[in-house]
Amino acid sequence: MKRRGQLTEEELMIIRKKVNDTEAFEKFFKDCYLRNLRPATIEYYQNEFHAAKKFSDKQLVDWKQSDIENLILESKKIMKITTINTRLRALRSFYNFLFRNKLISKNPMANIKLLRDRQKTIETFDSKEIEKLISTIRKQKTFVGFRDEVIVLVFLDTGVRLSELVGIEVIDVKENKIIIRKTKNLFERIVYLSETTQEQLKRYIKIRGEIDTNKLFISIDNKPLNPHSIQTRLTRYGKEAEINKRVSPHTFRHTMAKRMIVSGVDAFSLMHLLGHTDITVTKRYVNLWGQDLEQKHKLHGALKGLKL
Known part of the structure; x- marks a missing residue:
């Protein structure tokens, strides 16, 4: 079989050094600290990542768009839209960072949008x-x-x-x-x-x-x-x-x-x-x-x- 000059994405992944979740989290949170994000924001990311991992046996760095979609579908059974969107925002920040720094080959959040929610009346005091x-x-x-x-x-x-x-x-x-x-x-x-x-x-x-x-x-x-x-x-x-x-x-x-x-x-x-x-x-x-x-x-x- 004659070999092609250009490797496929799967072949590239074989020779590319791949990070696991532990390494990815370490790099992501190091960036958070360097940007001087509030401790509450960092804790929010940690909690959301931990919660998201419960929806799949796969590492977050291996998630594809289908995994995100499955997360949304399963979450809708037990969560409010605002809670789901809060989780999606955290994952978007995580995957955007990994993709921007070439730690993953595809961004699973690239085509995922936040869920539409009805605007609720904001309570005020008279x-x-x-x-x-x-x-x-x-x-x-x-x-x-x-x-x-x-x-x-x-x-x-x-x-x-x-x-x-x-x-x-x-x-x-x-x-x-x-x-x-x-x-x-x-x-x-x-x-x-x-x-x-x-x-x-x-x-x-x-x-x-x-x-x-x-x-x-x-x-x-x-x-x-x-x-x-x-x-x-x-x-x-x-x-x-x-x-x-x-x-x-x-x-x-x-x-x-x-x-x-x-x-x-x-x-x-x-x-x-x-x-x-x-x-x-x-x-x-x-x-x-x-x-x-x-x-x-x-x-x-x-x-x-x-x-x-």
Whole structure:
């Protein structure tokens, strides 16, 4: 049999040094560390890879498009679309890295798209619910209660994420603004405070006093506040106030965004205040609350009051 001059892909794989999952993970996570990705992001990749491997006896480096498709079909039986898409994003990052660095010959994610999901209504609090929540918290008349009130005010006023809030230090508070340093995208930003939040925050800092930690929000034992404990207490307050919505930092963030949009803040300004790197999410907020904007236009449109 006469041999061809060019080797087939299968023949090339025989002579090409092939990596296994352990080697691939080592190279991928080394790249993650070099790019200074957040520990939470690295943990997310680790968890998703571990979960994906349960769907097949093959190593991830040996997966083909059909394996990804099988993962999707099996996952749809037991998972929400958003959860599946979260896993697909992790796998896409992994395979893009391997293919870009010539560690695999074909990218199994090349023709795979995220699953379409219905856009769900984003919950926000109305004024009465906010007042009821604050009133419920104030009934405690304790340091923890006052601290939690200030936390809620900061959430509502600034729209900061939970991870950003626990990272705030006392020196980051500057009169009517707070410098947010522990951000999701590593870019510091400034958020602004209303007079009410400013005054309550000043009182909190005075009661907090000088202690060993620099963190702004602390536990009753003068330790930096744990994110989980904040969410637990918010959930409890929500039940006590009989609010039939999820009382969480993200609901406060959405509420802040809605109230800012309805008040006339433009999407670009809101994008910077919320720390979005892409205006797509911010535009979604604008579209969701279009009816509020329509009503505002009726009241304050450019032609309002003109005798034409």
